[in-house]
Amino acid sequence: MSLVVIVGPPGSGKTTIGRALAEALGAAFRDADADIVATAGKPIADIFVDDGEEHFRALEREAVRRAVAEHDGVLALGGGAVLAESTRKLLADVPVVHLRVDLAEAVRRNEIDKGRPLLAVNPRATLRRLLEERLPLYREVADIEVDTTGRDVADLTAEIAAKLAVRTVVVGDAETPYPVLIGRGTVDRLPEFLGKAARVAVLHTESTALLAERVGALLPDGVEATLMELPDAEDGKTVAVAEQCWDALGAEGFTRTDLVVGVGGGAVTDLAGFVAACWLRGVAVVHVPTSLLGAVDAAVGGKTGVNTAAGKNLVGAFHPPRAVLVDLDNFATLPRRDLAAGLAEVVKAGFIADPVILDLVERDPEAALDAANPVVAELVERAIAVKAEVVASDLKEGGLRAILNYGHTFAHAIEK
The missing domain is CATH 3.40.50.1970 (Rossmann fold)
Incomplete structure (x- = not known):
């Protein structure tokens, strides 16, 4: 199959739903954040602490560029990947699925996952800001938009697969x-x-x-x-x-x-x-x-x-x-x-x-x-x-x- 890209804010379910979608489509799954970790040799949180967000974004742009060029299957991007204009241009000719989630659900999911450096301080206020700032960018690149709030992974996967067809x-x-x-x-x-x-x-x-x-x-x-x-x-x-x-x-x-x-x-x-x-x-x-x-x-x-x-x-x-x-x-x-x-x-x-x-x-x-x-x-x-x-x-x-x-x-x- 050809490439399908998943975007969305932290806690929207990009990795979980991306894996399920890849399995449903009989395709390979790839996570751009995992590629960054492999390249840097350390967790994303440590990259932010040791090298700063600007360095992380540079690694992210390169990881996305490589993945879009190489991968056939489902590719999940980090929540902030769409901030880069170069990345948005890369996605112009690629089917992109935007996973939306409401603030309360995003906060709940991110409280379970503590490894997000941007959410280390006042996660609710930070998430609200990120959702507001990035929503126009997600919608700019997206071909399909799905609300994951309170939804079952199997139902979401079936809906996305149908919309891709x-x-x-x-x-x-x-x-x-x-x-x-x-x-x-x-x-x-x-x-x-x-x-x-x-x-x-x-x-x-x-x-x-x-x-x-x-x-x-x-x-x-x-x-x-x-x-x-x-x-x-x-x-x-x-x-x-x-x-x-x-x-x-x-x-x-x-x-x-x-x-x-x-x-x-x-x-x-x-x-x-x-x-x-x-x-x-x-x-x-x-x-x-x-x-x-x-x-x-x-x-x-x-x-x-x-x-x-x-x-x-x-x-x-x-x-x-x-x-x-x-x-x-x-x-x-x-x-x-x-x-x-x-x-x-x-x-x-x-x-x-x-x-x-x-x-x-x-x-x-x-x-x-x-x-x-x-x-x-x-x-x-x-x-x-x-x-x-x-x-x-x-x-x-x-x-x-x-x-x-x-x-x-x-x-x-x-x-x-």
Whole structure:
């Protein structure tokens, strides 16, 4: 396997969870602090006392540099390793897991482990300071963030392993290619796609309000979240609702560098994309589809729109998202009927360009309707890959992309 790096504050469980994760992945484990001890020939506490923190940090930078270059497997870094800009640059292209822990739990764990020189005096106050100072740096390098407070090692290991098993499809349209992340916990990757945003508008319906709140909580300090609840389903895809959103963006002072996030089914992502496309003639949008149909259809491809008296989706814009985060955990509570509706879109992609999709569904139809089954991830990835290939060659539906309308024309006429 390739390298996975674990970072976090003292007491977050980097070594314990790192070892368990390595075992679960069938990989080797390496601890950068252990490398430093081996090089110096004495414990870290003695390095601090004899040579000072500056010397220790120099040893740490070199140990991390060597380990990142040499190691295939799981690598745990010391709590302060991210202080070095050179280390943060090294981690830019490496999967990094940030283990978070609250202050009380960190104090309790560090009272058991007495070998931490920075915590020798007033450990509670020191830990509070370290947590506050280093959190932005951990989040800067992290791809995955997990709270270890009060959690079982086995559960944490399973969660991290699932989040590492993320599939990525790149939609390479002629303007700006963007990734579609498919896996469990992908919504936690939102901070990677904030750009320079100081404000984030999260558009959602009542049924996705809790997830929208979670999205807002993912934002780092200094980035403000504004949650906007929309009417459910097609009732939310109107010019009037879009206008309400624009008024709210104006009241919040949204600029071109800010971000819109659509959290919900296809109707929500359609409207979120349209709102983003029109505000200041275009701001970035990230989609978090919560239905199988929305994930494989509306959220990918850059089509946005609203319904009018003239018909469905006749008013809209082509506005590709910055990213699409398909979190398979969101499908767990979907009714079977909704999963079947999404599966129909998946099967359509199979007929268009990928017969393996048809084979997988025909081989085990029940597995294809079980959101917890690994085959669903493969089906979603394959269906999105079909759409991505078509969109890349014909973003604005001048020719080939019309095949994606397979069934839409008559269906929309019947609905009207």
